[in-house]
Amino acid sequence: MDPKQSLLRQLPAVDRVLNAPPLADLAEKLPHAILLESAQKAVADLRRQILDQPAAIEDAQLSPEAVSARALALARQALRPSLRRVINATGTLLHTNLGRAPLSAAALEAVNEVARSYSNLEFDLDSGGRGHRYAHVEELLCRLTGAEAATVVNNNAAAVLLSLTALAKGQEAILSRGELVEIGGAFRVPDVMASGGVMLREVGTTNKTHLRDYRDAITDQTGLLLKIHTSNYRIVGFTAAVTAAELAELGRERNILVMEDLGSGMLMDLSAFGLPQEPTVKETVAAGVDVITFSGDKLLGGPQAGIIVGQRAAIEKIRRHPMARALRIDKLTLAALEATLRPYLDQQQALREIPVLNMLAVPAAELETRCQGILRQLSAVLGDKASLEVVAETSTVGGGALPLTQLPGFALALVPQKISVDELAARLRRAPVPVIGRIQENRLLLNPRTLQAGEEGELGEALASALGSTESVRR
């Protein structure tokens, strides 16, 4: 008989695959629809292989149990969570595609506690009456920034949109041409203004804007003097920009509100760790800016949130705007945010406990030692499957923050000998815990700065398996 026909005849029916172990044992535990679909797919895959390459098929592969095991692997894949942990070996601290800031242990605990039960989200435990959602972080934010009042929304894009709409709808906001920022995706300042019903009044030039440019543009239509932090680019060379303090003074003089979008927004000076000296939120409040917005999940190191601090009357107006309800943050975010903010009361504690600050502060020498540790562990396992070396590599902060800042460090540079570097990267993305590195000049760079506790071992396992080593990495 034709070998194809004989193999096809041996191929079990879907029903038999479902009724054979291991699938049969899991019938109660996994959704039937998924098991059925997986059994159908396993049978169809084998049928295609038989038709294409009958010589490559062995009889043992066609037993109901073997096909059932194949189907189980497919079912597990279908049931695997879509949103999963990955190992960030890019060295980029606030990788927007990888979820920006990992949360502190205290933030996780707070989320867990508030999520699993009921909470006093909008309940005043003193009076027994209705409380305010934002009260849980307002006092803390005021203490940390020196502002009179504070509120929070879903993210900083929302904070900017809401503040502009609440404070200057139907009026003009004056902004320097050098600060017409696009943050990424659909967030472009002129478009945000238009959608908030605020007329943009551009002043100055791309490289130079003077205080007189703002002053000359003020009319009875002016609702806001606006500054936007150029988070993700810099204008260098022959430049001039107006400081927050100068703009705030002009605003006071002419009785016009001044708002600044700080982007990342730092609660402490991080210049000791190689970051440029940028004004902290507190310094911006002290400079007299009325309304300041910044992100919760950039250098602050917390959950996605948009924080608005400033003058009480302006914050009240923002909070009362109907759109505020549509942009409000949920209790889990609020719990994580409060727990992230609290350690900032003591800067040393913040440096110890907030993962983003920890990772930022790791000295280059320590990264080199860590790379050498991974290298020693791996070279025994990988043998001639890849060449490995420790190289100097700078990493970036990411998340559209501090574009010119290069954090000096080290990375492991890997050149696979039997497969291409792209194939290696693809295999690492398919690992049980996917590993994301950076490809540069045909090498895969793995930077330990952004590895979390315990991930070095997992990274080793993933590499060994991707390169086809049979040795175990675990000691």
Ligand SMILES: *Cc1c(COP(=O)(O)O)cnc(C)c1O
């Ligand atoms: C990042 C950034 C935003 C957007 O903040 P999200 O929290 O990502 O919404 C807005 N403005 C500036 C200047 C930024 O850097």
